Amino acid sequence: MIKIENIRLQTAPKIDASIGLLQNVPKAILNKLNSQLNVIDQNTLIEVVILSGESADTIAQFVGGLSGQYYDLGFGFGIVNIPINELESLAKSPIIQYIELPKNLYTTDIQSNGACCVPQATSRFNVSGEGVLIGFIDSGIDYTHPAFLNDDGTTRIKYIYDLSEAGRIYDSNEINKALKSNDPFEVVSSKDLTGHGTHVTGIACAGGRIDLKYMGVAPKSSIAMVKAARGRYALSSQIMKGLKFLLNKSKELGMPLVVNMSLSTNDGAHNGSSLLEQYIRTVANLERVSIVIAAGNEGDQSHHVGGPLKVNQRVSFNVANDEPTVIINLYKPVLPELSINIISPTGKSSGEIILREGYFEGTIGRDRFQIYVAGPKPFDLEGEIQIALVGLDEYLIGGEWSLTINVLNEYTGEYSMWLPIAEGLNIKTKFLEPSVLNTLGIPATVENIIAVGSYDYITNTLSSFSGRGKPVLYEAIRPDLVAPGEGILGPIPNRRFDTKSGTSMAAPHVAGICALIMEWGIVKKNDFYLFGQRLKNYLVKGAKRDRPQVNYPDPYWGYGEVCAFNTLEIISDIITSISNRSISNNLSNINESCTISREVLSRYDNLDEKKGVLVEYISSNDIQKINKNIEGASTVALGGNIAIVVLPTNKLTELYKYIRHF
Numbered sequence: 001m002i003k004i005e006n007i008r009l010q011t012a013p014k015i016d017a018s019i020g021l022l023q024n025v026p027k028a029i030l031n032k033l034n035s036q037l038n039v040i041d042q043n044t045l046i047e048v049v050i051l052s053g054e055s056a057d058t059i060a061q062f063v064g065g066l067s068g069q070y071y072d073l074g075f076g077f078g079i080v081n082i083p084i085n086e087l088e089s090l091a092k093s094p095i096i097q098y099i100e101l102p103k104n105l106y107t108t109d110i111q112s113n114g115a116c117c118v119p120q121a122t123s124r125f126n127v128s129g130e131g132v133l134i135g136f137i138d139s140g141i142d143y144t145h146p147a148f149l150n151d152d153g154t155t156r157i158k159y160i161y162d163l164s165e166a167g168r169i170y171d172s173n174e175i176n177k178a179l180k181s182n183d184p185f186e187v188v189s190s191k192d193l194t195g196h197g198t199h200v201t202g203i204a205c206a207g208g209r210i211d212l213k214y215m216g217v218a219p220k221s222s223i224a225m226v227k228a229a230r231g232r233y234a235l236s237s238q239i240m241k242g243l244k245f246l247l248n249k250s251k252e253l254g255m256p257l258v259v260n261m262s263l264s265t266n267d268g269a270h271n272g273s274s275l276l277e278q279y280i281r282t283v284a285n286l287e288r289v290s291i292v293i294a295a296g297n298e299g300d301q302s303h304h305v306g307g308p309l310k311v312n313q314r315v316s317f318n319v320a321n322d323e324p325t326v327i328i329n330l331y332k333p334v335l336p337e338l339s340i341n342i343i344s345p346t347g348k349s350s351g352e353i354i355l356r357e358g359y360f361e362g363t364i365g366r367d368r369f370q371i372y373v374a375g376p377k378p379f380d381l382e383g384e385i386q387i388a389l390v391g392l393d394e395y396l397i398g399g400e401w402s403l404t405i406n407v408l409n410e411y412t413g414e415y416s417m418w419l420p421i422a423e424g425l426n427i428k429t430k431f432l433e434p435s436v437l438n439t440l441g442i443p444a445t446v447e448n449i450i451a452v453g454s455y456d457y458i459t460n461t462l463s464s465f466s467g468r469g470k471p472v473l474y475e476a477i478r479p480d481l482v483a484p485g486e487g488i489l490g491p492i493p494n495r496r497f498d499t500k501s502g503t504s505m506a507a508p509h510v511a512g513i514c515a516l517i518m519e520w521g522i523v524k525k526n527d528f529y530l531f532g533q534r535l536k537n538y539l540v541k542g543a544k545r546d547r548p549q550v551n552y553p554d555p556y557w558g559y560g561e562v563c564a565f566n567t568l569e570i571i572s573d574i575i576t577s578i579s580n581r582s583i584s585n586n587l588s589n590i591n592e593s594c595t596i597s598r599e600v601l602s603r604y605d606n607l608d609e610k611k612g613v614l615v616e617y618i619s620s621n622d623i624q625k626i627n628k629n630i631e632g633a634s635t636v637a638l639g640g641n642i643a644i645v646v647l648p649t650n651k652l653t654e655l656y657k658y659i660r661h662f
Contacts, residue, residue: 018372452479456485
């Protein structure tokens with residue numbers, strides 16, 4: 001056994017099931033779990049994500065005393081690299097609220113822009129993404145590709161943050177220097193080895209001197225790439241680092257930010273309780289950012305099963321012949337007490353295992369099982385159960401395995417089980433009677449981001465692989481939207497173009513559309529608050545819903561197919577309804593920059609109902625004059641010469657003499 005003492009009951013609520021499993025795994029089989037648990041042996045550093053209420057300095061000092069390193073993510077979240085034999089000391093500390101092992105998130109691989117109504121939107125509203133930063137957390141980018149160059153040959157990429165090179169940061173100056181070199185990669189060595197990140201970035205914002213058929217949605221947007229450290233998959237801790245980096249750089253550049261994540265995992269309860277989901281939710285709530293996440297490719301992969309608990313039930317799953325290990329995550333309601341029995345294809349079984357908090361292990365013929373039952377977390381009522389099946393020889397016995405579940409008391413409820421996502425398993429490893437719903441990948445499960453599924457814009461059908469949400473009756477709608485995700489043309493390394501499919505390809509269509517909308521709203525000063533949930537509200541309202549057999553919104557199509565033109569039309573109409581920008585020349589007594597006509601405001605002359613309006617003023621003296629001279633008015637300055645004025649509607653016309661526009 002690895003020489004880590006058991007973490008006692010007083011610390012068990014502070015660790016996730018993967019760490020609970022890790023602390024008890026025999027060293028002989030640890031390497032087989034390495035791809036799932038992200039650790040090699042007890043002599044190495046282990047990376048964990050933590051949640052704490054203490055200051056970053058206090059945590060850094062404590063972690064340093066354990067020969068570790070601390071990376072502050074903000075908002076109480078952080079990443080700790082620590083010797084694995086110090087894990088218990090970390091868990092026992094009262095300044096640490098919760099510890100979680102990073103999860104593996106895999107890339108989830110007429111023109112599609114036309115299906116998204118992009119040409120009409122760019123023509124009608126004169127938008128191209130200019131002035132907006134689109135950040136990607138992916139496999140990297142081929143910065144030499146012409147799709148990412150300006151017309152003068154300089155780069156549109158502001159930054160590459162390469163986590164495979166110990167967090168090396170390349171800025172646009174270094175990239176431009178590399179582009180002038182005979183051997184660019186000698187200057188900036190970052191490469192996209194899989195082509196996934198290059199393709200995803202191109203869908204959103206390919207531009208420059210390339211054929212029009214290859215153009216992205218927002219061809220003049222600026223680009224920032226966070227290259228994940230492990231090639232075709234990224235750890236959740238790296239995603240959190242990347243998100244913080246993108247936020248910081250967008251603030252330095254003074255540019256609105258869209259973040260695209262074409263990554264997905266099944267490792268978690270799919271209810272927003274993982275630290276990755278909590279961090280993304282916190283960032284989306286508190287920062288001026290729009291986050292777009294692929295729904296994942298699990299719709300037809302048979303990796304989820306769930307439903308009402310019965311007194312006795314059997315869940316069967318197939319294991320491919322070349323599978324060294326399989327990890328199953330089981331989630332149940334609080335009250336039902338369960339036991340399980342694992343049965344191999346040979347008929348041998350584990351015997352009944354009553355699922356109580358703690359660690360269980362044993363053998364099933366020539367294979368081995370480890371189970372860790374985690375208790376409730378400080379922020380999650382139900383906890384999790386992780387079951388690892390490991391072949392003591394090179395591989396597990398292939399064939400049909402079964403898991404019997406028995407309810408030991410009078411309570412019932414809904415359960416769910418997940419296998420790892422398709423990109424992490426052999427295609428033949430799957431549940432034999434799967435559930436197609438609740439196949440949305442993490443972190444598209446975060447409620448305040450934009451989750452994007454996929455449809456085939458040629459056949460006009462939902463993509464079979466597109467991750468589905470939960471039944472509408474019980475949960476918030478997911479995905480939010482669908483976008484083209486099959487046979488999508490985009491750039492790949494070595495200055496080439498190719499087609500790829502997946503929700504990874506659907507998400508950047510929406511990310512690019514977000515950039516167009518944020519340019520129109522924020523950069524062009526039509527609506528300074530067009531980001532986050534406000535932007536998503538308009539996106540779902542503007543989605544195409546022309547399928548009579550679909551009861552929108554639903555867990556397959558969400559609110560419909562994304563449409564850039566419809567969305568911008570809706571936003572424009574709403575603003576125009578209170579803001580008429582063609583002021584008549586004969587209103588010479590009105591400041592020519594005012595944006596609401598007297599004709600519109602005259603409708604309110606006889607009303608004394610109070611309304612709040614957003615105004616732009618020239619100096620703070622104007623705000624003081626409004627408070628002093630307009631009866632019943634009050635103001636709240638928001639900064640940047642923007643304020644909210646609350647006043648009777650029959651006093652609206654009096655604002656003209658004090659403000660620039662509203």
